[in-house]
Amino acid sequence: MTANVNVSRADVLDARAAKLAHAESLGVTEQFVSQLVDEFYGRIREDDLLGPIFAERISEWPAHLERMKSFWRSVLFNSGEFAGNPMSKHIEITGLEEHHFTRWLDHFYATLRTLSNQPESIRLVADRARAIADSLLTGIAIGKTGISGSTAGRNLPHV
Numbered sequence: 062m063t064a065n066v067n068v069s070r071a072d073v074l075d076a077r078a079a080k081l082a083h084a085e086s087l088g089v090t091e092q093f094v095s096q097l098v099d100e101f102y103g104r105i106r107e108d109d110l111l112g113p114i115f116a117e118r119i120s121e122w123p124a125h126l127e128r129m130k131s132f133w134r135s136v137l138f139n140s141g142e143f144a145g146n147p148m149s150k151h152i153e154i155t156g157l158e159e160h161h162f163t164r165w166l167d168h169f170y171a172t173l174r175t176l177s178n179q180p181e182s183i184r185l186v187a188d189r190a191r192a193i194a195d196s197l198l199t200g201i202a203i204g205k206t207g208i209s210g211s212t213a214g215r216n217l218p219h220v
């Protein structure tokens with residue numbers, strides 16, 4: 062028996078609209094994403110561990126922030142507008158380890174808590190960040206140590 066793979070364009074648009082409506086019902090709107098990205102990277106740039114890594118690589122902050130907003134709209138609303146390769150970009154940053162991702166997530170969760178006091182809203186966004194951080198760290202670890210790196214993200218903090 063084969064699965065029905067006839068997903069129409071209309072189904073995709075319906076699923077996208079439903080995802081956006083669900084996020085918006087929790088207050089996770091385009092404006093929320095914009096504020097999240099601005100405030101999060103404001104913190105990151107001040108951070109003693111992570112700030113210098115970004116400073117070395119990003120010269121056009123407004124463009125990076127716009128790119129990250131489109132990334133998060135794609136993740137949270139399925140907007141389909143982001144085209145990039147986060148995995149290879151992070152593998153290219155030599156020396157990234159678990160403690161960098163832990164710090165990154167700590168700032169991300171702290172920023173979310175300043176923008177919302179709704180646990181469900183915070184979790185919607187935080188869980189995606191945690192999953193992506195895990196997969197980036199896992200990709201980096203597998204590149205270094207092979208398949209034994211596949212549990213690399215197990216100690217990363219949850220919100």
Ligand code: HEM
Nearest residue numbers: 111114115118132145146147150157161162165190193194
């Ligand atoms: C250890 C923590 C992290 C550091 C130091 C870091 C650093 C960076 C830097 C320097 C860039 C710019 C790379 C370039 O344009 O050459 C970048 C891009 C990016 N980062 Fe991170 N990052 C971290 C974690 C994360 C996490 C957890 C996420 C997602 C949840 C993320 C998502 C992205 C995305 C989407 C891009 C754009 C990739 C592209 O242009 O294709 N990063 N990051």
